[in-house]
Amino acid sequence: MQNQALYDNTDPRSIEKYAKKLSNKCLSDFLSKKGISKCRKIDVRKRKGGLGNLIEEFYFQYKINPNPEPDFNKAGVELKVTPLKKLKSGELRPKERLVMGIIDYKKIANEKWKSSSFLKKNSLILLMMYLYAKGVNFLDYIFLIITLWSYSKNDLRIMKEDWEKIRDKVKAGKAEELSEGDTLYLGACTKGVDKTSTREQPHSSIRAKQRAFSLKPTYLRLIISREKGEKYQELTDFYKTSFKFEDYIIQKFQKYLGLEINEINKRLKVDLNPKSKTYAVEVSKAILGVHRKKQIAEFEKANIVMKAIRLKKNGTPKEDMSFPAFKYKEIIHQKWEDSEFYEKISQKFFFVVFQYGEDKKLYLRNVMFWNMPNKDLKEAKRVWRETIKRIKANDYKNLPSKKFSDVSHVRPHARNKKDVYETPQGGFETKKCLWLNAGYIKKIVN
DNA sequence: GCATGATCATGC
């Protein structure tokens, strides 16, 4: 079926070698004039995964099959064509999550991880990442990263946990409750022609949203920057235990609950500087055995953000929670789902909660993982919308305050008053951002 | 004690 003259379809390395001939090139470099005009007529907007299909058909020259087997069956290699974007800094980032195939609810309910159809299809991936650019024809996208990818043993441990969590929900007849926030590396993202696509599930009469396995952009990001590994530190001790990931983390903090922060520092013998502005975060990392300057690899891949919260005696956080400043000229054109604020607040949080005691010293109170519930995301969206409305109305004195919402508000976030961004009206305003209200955080952590 | 305005510290 596959073209033997081009590559050996039983050998992953041979397939990869042939694929790499597309490095820094685009598909139209390899097509005949006739082929190009044929492809140009295809409307990719109507054909999701269009470029991937064309790569299969015209570059690897085999017929597409939606089989449960990998694309290059004899070599066990699955082809994935996925976009990158370039940041203003020049850094490359995944543009979107990597979708790995529809979850068959009826099938997965009776599967085991080791023999799962997911593993069978996706153990070895030929990742072909191209640079997306607006207005560029998809035949002219340049491929920048082409690599064979298989998961590390440690990653598979966490993916197994994710996969089982998804399966168990389906088994319990609750496929309609699946959510991407449930899991760490392997997500169950909605998938279909529109958001209303549903399918049957085995142990319930309720039709559930159609979903597919996916890898988060943050996970893919680490594939891209493999060479920068020294920035990250894996929680190596976790893999020697049989804990679930979140349970392991929570359990690590257990024996320090109620202790004063300097006492924790002393017991850990890490000698952290109590005057540092990031002292609480550093101590929290030290509890997990992570160096203060390193990032927790698993948190990065799973897109979990650790926040150290200091509560006052009465249980209210000392501070509201800030997010990156928005640009007045950009926010007014953004969609909620693409906005930076949405991206940040829809992450999974790991709260390490400290509280001041009567003696004014700081004590470790509690830790918790948390995802913002949908109804609060909706409320945050309301604030975000109102912000845009008032920017458009040139009404910078009345951006949404705490009176407007219990969840979120707008406030300055700048180096000083002169630190400004241009407005759509051509003026300048002090940089501002959306904040989560301390009162809202209080409700969550208590 | 809170809301709002203003600014600091750190890392890249």
Next chain:
DNA sequence: GCATGATCATGC
């Protein structure tokens, strides 16, 4: 030099 996370200051 700037973005980002974190914190301080003021007035009611």
